Amino acid sequence: MKISRIDLFDDAVFNAWHAAASEGVGAGRHDPPLYSAAQSAVAYRATDGPYDYELYGAVVDGEIVGTVRVELPKHDNRTLADIEVAVVPAHRRRGIGSALFEHVAERVAELGRTSILGVVNQPIGADEVPGYAFASKFGLTRRNVEMRRILPLPLPEGLLDRLEAKAAAKVGGYRLHAWSGACPEEYAEQYANLKSLLMSEAPNGEMDYEPEVWDVARLRADEKKTEAQGRDLLTVIAVAPGGEIAGHTQLALTREGESRVYQWDTLVLPEHRGHRLGLALKVANLRALVAGYPGRSGVETWNAVQNGPMVSVNLELGFREVERYEEWQRG
Numbered sequence: 001m002k003i004s005r006i007d008l009f010d011d012a013v014f015n016a017w018h019a020a021a022s023e024g025v026g027a028g029r030h031d032p033p034l035y036s037a038a039q040s041a042v043a044y045r046a047t048d049g050p051y052d053y054e055l056y057g058a059v060v061d062g063e064i065v066g067t068v069r070v071e072l073p074k075h076d077n078r079t080l081a082d083i084e085v086a087v088v089p090a091h092r093r094r095g096i097g098s099a100l101f102e103h104v105a106e107r108v109a110e111l112g113r114t115s116i117l118g119v120v121n122q123p124i125g126a127d128e129v130p131g132y133a134f135a136s137k138f139g140l141t142r143r144n145v146e147m148r149r150i151l152p153l154p155l156p157e158g159l160l161d162r163l164e165a166k167a168a169a170k171v172g173g174y175r176l177h178a179w180s181g182a183c184p185e186e187y188a189e190q191y192a193n194l195k196s197l198l199m200s201e202a203p204n205g206e207m208d209y210e211p212e213v214w215d216v217a218r219l220r221a222d223e224k225k226t227e228a229q230g231r232d233l234l235t236v237i238a239v240a241p242g243g244e245i246a247g248h249t250q251l252a253l254t255r256e257g258e259s260r261v262y263q264w265d266t267l268v269l270p271e272h273r274g275h276r277l278g279l280a281l282k283v284a285n286l287r288a289l290v291a292g293y294p295g296r297s298g299v300e301t302w303n304a305v306q307n308g309p310m311v312s313v314n315l316e317l318g319f320r321e322v323e324r325y326e327e328w329q330r331g
């Protein structure tokens with residue numbers, strides 16, 4: 001077994017790495033939400049994005065059977081390395097995962113990264129996944145637990161009308177404003193600021209993770225990447241009576257080849273809470289989704305289990321539990 005660094009720009013090698021990573025990361029899970037090879041290539045090759053990426057493969061008899069993706073934040077969290085180790089099921093329990101982890105731990109230490117973060121996905125109702133014992137072996141501990149949920153589409157008749165009426169009773173002088181694609185210039189600065197608040201405002205347990213640093217340049221780079229990945233973005237903001245943005249929600253969907261939709265950020269700023277804006281924003285965005293993109297299969301979302309207000313909105317909408325998404329960290 002040999003561990004090699006993957007050339008991100010060599011399509012054949014990259015695609016082989018991506019196939020092995022998808023098999024390893026997705027094994028045993030319900031419809032795992034994985035980026036396509038083309039979408040991953042856009043993210044990993046971007047030079048103006050907020051992360052540097054390094055990929056490694058464990059090669060046995062000329063075939064990649066184990067993979068690691070290393071994500072290195074550039075603007076914040078500069079002592080952190082987010083890693084995803086995966087081994088295809090037929091080659092597990094032979095030390096390949098350990099060899100990959102040790103290789104990468106040495107590499108990120110050289111780069112000055114003192115903390116390692118990894119995710120373990122545990123499907124609801126399945127036997128305990130090996131990721132727990134694996135992460136423990138290398139000294140990572142559980143820091144945050146999120147639940148992945150899916151809202152099946154189409155929605156039941158009348159659901160959005162009923163929830164819209166419920167929200168309207170408390171929305172008061174706030175108004176909603178929706179767009180698709182890039183954020184209008186007039187809101188860009190405030191919107192970037194809202195993005196940077198998500199990590200400090202949304203609960204993330206005991207994770208050692210700094211708030212992300214967003215500015216208009218990062219927002220625009222992110223929109224450019226999303227467009228290059230063939231994805232559409234649907235956004236709704238709530239505007240307070242004084243004119244400032246009080247909150248937002250965002251859905252992302254691939255134009256062709258994938259029928260699911262992703263719920264990205266939803267945030268209502270603390271001073272604007274208590275007006276059912278979380279529900280109002282999500283209902284408005286689901287309406288835009290249903291009207292503009294018929295035939296989609298469902299919406300995926302992740303929330304920290306202790307995030308009571310967001311979880312209760314999602315349960316009202318009909319989201320169902322699929323798997324636990326646990327963030328484990330060392331250092």
Ligand SMILES: CC(C)(COP(=O)(O)OP(=O)(O)OC[C@H]1O[C@@H](n2cnc3c(N)ncnc32)[C@H](O)[C@@H]1OP(=O)(O)O)[C@@H](O)C(=O)NCCC(=O)NCCS
Pocket residue numbers: 024025084085086087088091092093094095096097098099118119120121129130131132133134135137328
């Ligand atoms: C976790 C994973 C990478 C392990 O790969 P692997 O090549 O089988 O790992 P190793 O053979 O090096 O095992 C390392 C340790 O993990 C633990 N482990 C791995 N599989 C296990 C299992 N099925 N049951 C119990 N412990 C297990 C053991 O502690 C093992 O050490 P040991 O062999 O000395 O007992 C692999 O199962 C996988 O790809 N899972 C899905 C992705 C994932 O969870 N990644 C880890 C996120 S941090």
